[in-house]
Amino acid sequence: MQTMIALKHTPLFNNHVKHGAKMVPFGEWEMPLQFESILGEHKYCREQVALFDVCHMGEFYFKGNLKKSGIEQAFPFSLHKIKEGTCKYGVVLNEQGGIVDDLIVYRLAVDEVLIVVNAGNIKKDFKHIQQVLKGEYTFVDISEKTAKLDVQGPLSTEVLKEHFGDEINAIPYFGFKHLQIHGEEVLVSRTGYTGERGYELYLPYKKVTEVWDFLLQDKRIKPAGLGARDILRIEVGYNLYGHDIDETITPHEANLDFCIEYDKDFIGKEAVVKQKNSGVLKKRIGIKTNTRRAPREKNRIQIKGKEVGHITSGCYSPVMGCGIGIGYIETQFAKQGNTISIGNGSIQIEAIIADPQFFKNKSIRT
């Protein structure tokens, strides 16, 4: 007898169904893949402003002395160096230096941080941090009370200014402020997963339906699903945990070692230092094909008939007009411009190794 475990729903599930969105499983969740068309939503985000339901993501709240509580031990970068009112992207590692998750840490106050993690890793990440804590502190998983909406696109500031007020103009890239919208207090950060200028909004679960409906009353804002989100993030080389990075991959392999601080102690330090000195056997690369065909996850990468790597994410990129992807290849071959061949099952696609940030968008930082 098979037991069906019901997929989880965000508070916006009924809204999405009423809207006619195509709902699909995403880990333990049932999420909107698309509202109308994946490519249409992708285009709208790149040209105007799109709204994403990402309530499934996890949030932890910590209050305590950052040094005395031992929380710094869980992170390969210093939380106390993050300026108040700003946030930082980084990874947390296991003892072998493998990536447990990638996440963003918000410095709310001198002794308060908000940690935002991937939906599939909430329990794991909570344990990872909790295990190092000592003395007096508060550390709670507020994921089930915290909703998250992403508003992304070149017109995002202009449009949100009308609803949040001029203060939104003062938020720098990777900065955040507490602002009011429709009578609700929302943490608004200038961050995102699309490579476009945009914002991530954190608000109470019980208020998210109202705010979602309120934002969509502004006809300039259109909802977009996970299908569009995946293409948007691949185009700027952002990793998807469980695909491009996981516990078997280290920061040096993934080119995420920029967030490592070697002058502090942290879980996984020994392994990471070893790799810094001895090098790694495989490296993360970007792949650009010469066709509209897309590289797909698990496709093999070959050079002169020999398998040298594999694809971890891929799609057709409307911006690049060709298939693009992210993958791993033996370090000796990981040079941009090198030609490779991708085994797509029955077909070989010709491609070159490229910078995974396939295009650079100026509006994101200005």
Next chain:
Amino acid sequence: MEMYFTKNHEWIKVDGDKVVMGLTTYAVEQLGDITFIELPEIDAETKQNNVLCSIESVKAASDIYAPISGVVTDVNSELENMPEVINKSPEENGWICKLKMVNTDEVGSILTKDQYNDLLKEIKE
């Protein structure tokens, strides 16, 4: 012109031994946004139910099957750079290729519009 449908969700319009083919609205809805189609070669020989060419959407790669045996006489080259035409108009502007049928009897093994609609009803249940 008579319109017929296959179990592989292709449509054909028949005029004597001349056939135009494409993918049905149902097939295209299942595929999602089309990103690539590899059109068959002109003069290529086709055999009913063998793979004719391949198509990709945002989600996945798929095969398109020859609805009848014959020869490819024309292809819709607009689709090479604008495969989204298939999504916009699957049963008109999104036609994929034209074929010259070698055995008009084969049409008997293909579904009528009513039979195809019945097939769709079964699938959706």
